Amino acid sequence: MTVHRRREWELPEKAVTSCHLLVHRRKAMTVFGASMLGFGVINEAVADKVTYPPGDLSGTGRFDPGRPITPEQIVTTYNNFYEFGLHKNIWRRAQKLPTEPWTIRIEGEVERPITISFDDLMKKMPVQTRIYRHRCVEAWSIVVPWRGFPMRDLVKFARPLSAAKYIRVTSMSDPKVMPGLSIPYFPWPYREGLWMPEAVNELAFIGTGMYDEAMPKQDGAPIRIVIPWKYGFKSAKSLVKFEFIRHQPETFWEQTSPNFYGFWANVNPKYPTPRWSQAYERALGEGRVIPTQIWNGYGRWVASLYSGMKHDRHLFM
Amino acid sequence: MSTEQRPKRRHAVFSSPLKDRTGCFSWVKTICLTLCVAPALYIAAWWVAGRLGGRPIHQAMLDTGFWAIRFLVLCLAVTPVRSWFDWSRLIQLRRMLGLTAAFYTFAHVTLYAAQQGFDMGFVLGQMVTVFYLILGTVATLGLFALALTSTDAAIARLGKKWIGLHRLIYPIAVLSFWHFFLTQKIDIGTALVPAGLTLWLLLWRASAARSRRSLARLASLAMGVAVITALGEAGWYALYSGLNPRLVLDANFSFSRWSAAQQLTADFALILLLIAMRRLLSFTIVQSR
Structure with a gap:
């Protein structure tokens, strides 16, 4: 039996999803859907500055996103998941992804490589909820109530050797259900990576559900990473492998488009991509454009990780 | 005072999209x-x-x-x-x-x-x-x-x-x-197909008037455009991505997915076939008279 003792900074269940979304979620979605048809347009406006709450060092407000939770309808129907197609409208197609059974391989510089089923892993992990802002490199953002566990717990469970300096995660690649894999010149499978100090930072999270339900397939069922201070493409979906390695791994987008996307990919409004600015982001569901903040507003927890590094474009793309 | 005033011809600003020039x-x-x-x-x-x-x-x-x-x-x-x-x-x-x-x-x-x-x-x-x-x-x-x-x-x-x-x-x-x-964020295939078709049309316009009727000419232009599209696609990836342009070119010889050049080739083949059928038909009619 797993006894879960709540630590002081964890949110109690009731503080997680705002009541009107949780209790009246279906209704809220209907109202939202209707408003998108006729009047949704009118509400959109360009807003000025947003200040995120600094977060108290203990207690329930620790990771308060400072913005309303994005309607579930948007988060589950507007998805980048290139394995299923190069556009956002892939949620129907993604339902074909078989997620049961699901096995995860933990290997590389660890005491003992293992293969574990998703269900068995979940029995060993302290499941909790975190509401995070999520900023896509395409200049839109959402606020999502994730369920899952801290990535540092997975690292602890994996028992890495001291030689392990980075973690590489690999997404499922199943050509039977993923038409995107038929594009032969993309470096499939999707791979992402983190530097070990990033992976054990308390913000780094493993997502296994959202909005108090199991993870929808289009959002990366059954297991994904959630790295809120980096651009969304770092938060790889539907993971089948965690490798502990010595050297900085090559990642999917870094290989695909090295002028646009790098390994570090920390959010910073000051460093535009070669084609578009990162200064602002469209807050989906809020109907406004807001200024983007360095580290996506999570500097208090992560800025110190990079204090010894040069703060140039390299660190922010 | 003139006894005869010629009616000035008025041109319509709006004409019905359902009728031809004669009003039918x-x-x-x-x-x-x-x-x-x-x-x-x-x-x-x-x-x-x-x-x-x-x-x-x-x-x-x-x-x-x-x-x-x-x-x-x-x-x-x-x-x-x-x-x-x-x-x-x-x-x-x-x-x-x-x-x-x-x-x-x-x-x-x-x-x-x-x-x-x-x-x-x-x-x-x-x-x-x-x-x-x-x-x-x-x-x-x-x-x-x-x-x-x-x-x-x-x-x-x-x-x-x-x-x-x-x-x-x-x-x-x-x-x-x-x-x-x-x-286009990374994949330019969607834009390449209509661009290739347009290039074909423009190259046809640029050809000498006497060769415009030639089906062979049109077919060779089509082949040229398909090759330009394939090379252009690989070139774009070579310039703007970290992907191996060789793999992009190779994809034109694989059938796991329609590449832009393959889609264009299919379009061209269909159009050329229709033109050939049309010519054959009018030829038969002329012969039978």
């Missing part, structure tokens, strides 16, 4: 109009059914933009297709197709503004500062100028100048495609 009902124009309106209805129906995804305004903006490009290509295809199929009456569809491209462009820009909450300061600011939006803005203004001078009255008033003005459709097409290419 035209099936060809009616069918064409239906096909022009169909994508808009389709997008609207998907919107209402909630099938445009999490950001319907954004998706409708992308879709109308793509349809604007498609109708632009169809408009440019009228003259070549007339010649290939000896179907001169097709000219009566050109204005409708061009106007349809302008209407979809208008919808595209309006939806873009809608997405920004009609904050026109922001919208106009973006349209004149972001490079790919500048391209789109210039193309849009050009297309609107052509649409406004498409009435019978404007054609009559502009006289010979009209043709010169409406040749602007070529630079407008180039700007539109440039804009289209720059909006």
Whole structure:
């Protein structure tokens, strides 16, 4: 039996999803859907500055996103998941992804490589909820109530050797259900990576559900990473492998488009991509454009990780 | 005081899209109009059914933009297709197709503004500062100028100048495609197919008048465009991505997925086949007389 003792900074269940979304979620979605048809347009406006709450060092407000939770309808129907197609409208197609059974391989510089089923892993992990802002490199953002566990717990469970300096995660690649894999010149499978100090930072999270339900397939069922201070493409979906390695791994987008996307990919409004600015982001569901903040507003927890590094474009793309 | 006043000929500003020049009902124009309106209805129906995804305004903006490009290509295809199929009456569809491209462009820009909450300061600011939006803005203004001078009255008033003005459709097409290419995040296949078709049409126009009727000439142009498309695709990835251009070229010889050059080849083959059938048919008719 797993006894879960709540630590002081964890949110109690009731503080997680705002009541009107949780209790009246279906209704809220209907109202939202209707408003998108006729009047949704009118509400959109360009807003000025947003200040995120600094977060108290203990207690329930620790990771308060400072913005309303994005309607579930948007988060589950507007998805980048290139394995299923190069556009956002892939949620129907993604339902074909078989997620049961699901096995995860933990290997590389660890005491003992293992293969574990998703269900068995979940029995060993302290499941909790975190509401995070999520900023896509395409200049839109959402606020999502994730369920899952801290990535540092997975690292602890994996028992890495001291030689392990980075973690590489690999997404499922199943050509039977993923038409995107038929594009032969993309470096499939999707791979992402983190530097070990990033992976054990308390913000780094493993997502296994959202909005108090199991993870929808289009959002990366059954297991994904959630790295809120980096651009969304770092938060790889539907993971089948965690490798502990010595050297900085090559990642999917870094290989695909090295002028646009790098390994570090920390959010910073000051460093535009070669084609578009990162200064602002469209807050989906809020109907406004807001200024983007360095580290996506999570500097208090992560800025110190990079204090010894040069703060140039390299660190922010 | 003159006893006789010659009635001055008035040119219409609005003419019915269902009737031909002589004022008779035209099936060809009616069918064409239906096909022009169909994508808009389709997008609207998907919107209402909630099938445009999490950001319907954004998706409708992308879709109308793509349809604007498609109708632009169809408009440019009228003259070549007339010649290939000896179907001169097709000219009566050109204005409708061009106007349809302008209407979809208008919808595209309006939806873009809608997405920004009609904050026109922001919208106009973006349209004149972001490079790919500048391209789109210039193309849009050009297309609107052509649409406004498409009435019978404007054609009559502009006289010979009209043709010169409406040749602007070529630079407008180039700007539109440039804009289209720059909006693609990584995969440019979607933009390459209509671009290849347009290149084929333009190369045909540029050929000597005597070779224009030759099917062999048209086929060799098609092959050339397919090769240019494949090389262009690989070149784009070589310049703007970290992907191996060899793999991009190799993909043209694999059948796991239709590459842009393969799709174009299929399109070209179909059109050439139709032209050949048309020629064969008229040849048979002449022989039997």
